[in-house]
Amino acid sequence: MGFSNLWKKEIRSLAPLYGVFCAVVLLLHLILLYKRAYLDEEVLIVVSLFMPFLFVSAMAIGTGYYQLHTEWRTNSIYLLLSLPIRGWKVLTAKLAAVFALLLASSLWIGVSFALVLLKVAWEEVIGPEELPPLFPSLFNIALNTFWIYCLVTLFLLLLVQFTFLCGQLTAKFKWLVMTCACFGTLWLVLRISPVLSDLLLWAPELIYGGNDTEVIYLHPGPFAVLLLISAGLLALNGYIFEKEVEV
Numbered sequence: 001m002g003f004s005n006l007w008k009k010e011i012r013s014l015a016p017l018y019g020v021f022c023a024v025v026l027l028l029h030l031i032l033l034y035k036r037a038y039l040d041e042e043v044l045i046v047v048s049l050f051m052p053f054l055f056v057s058a059m060a061i062g063t064g065y066y067q068l069h070t071e072w073r074t075n076s077i078y079l080l081l082s083l084p085i086r087g088w089k090v091l092t093a094k095l096a097a098v099f100a101l102l103l104a105s106s107l108w109i110g111v112s113f114a115l116v117l118l119k120v121a122w123e124e125v126i127g128p129e130e131l132p133p134l135f136p137s138l139f140n141i142a143l144n145t146f147w148i149y150c151l152v153t154l155f156l157l158l159l160v161q162f163t164f165l166c167g168q169l170t171a172k173f174k175w176l177v178m179t180c181a182c183f184g185t186l187w188l189v190l191r192i193s194p195v196l197s198d199l200l201l202w203a204p205e206l207i208y209g210g211n212d213t214e215v216i217y218l219h220p221g222p223f224a225v226l227l228l229i230s231a232g233l234l235a236l237n238g239y240i241f242e243k244e245v246e247v
Helices: 003-038 041-073 077-082 087-125 128-167 174-200 221-244
Strands: 206-208 216-218
Touching: 003 041, 003 087, 041 077, 041 087, 041 128, 087 128, 087 221, 128 174, 128 206, 128 221, 174 221
Parallel strands: none
Antiparallel strands: 206 216
């Protein structure tokens, strides 16, 4: 069983859950379209966009933990450890499956929102003649927000894998070890991120917004550090999974 087969196996096992979520999102948008006259614009945006994105990221993090928990509970971990595949590739296949479904669900949220709510609601509030000039700024905000969202979710997924694997390093006090590993890692990231970010002060700033909205300049250091830490967690998780865990 190669990397692609592992990835497809994880996709097949998780796809029904994300399919139900996408159906619920569409139903939510249809209900909001019907009730939009009774809702404020801010409430409409929060309920139709922010809440689904937050929920699907939480669902992705939860399924990241559930994947590993299921392997240990069903003893299929023995099969994975016997495969001629490096440990980090096994975990990457699981991670890639969850992330692919996260991206697909996020795309569905955006498409559903655009087709069901965006045109009707925004034309009522802003007016159709004002929408085209705002598109570049809105696209910039949406794109930058989305990649930051994906990066943070990726880090949290890797942190969940690391937390679970740390719990398998001991036969007793698993939850205590997992809690310490989770919050200890978060504390360490928060401590070292500002120091390492200062090393990238020379990097060009990221422009968040556009000419028609308030422009915010973001320092790329924290995001680059978070990406490097995520890569380190991926390698560490693979080593723990392959060499250290007890089954």
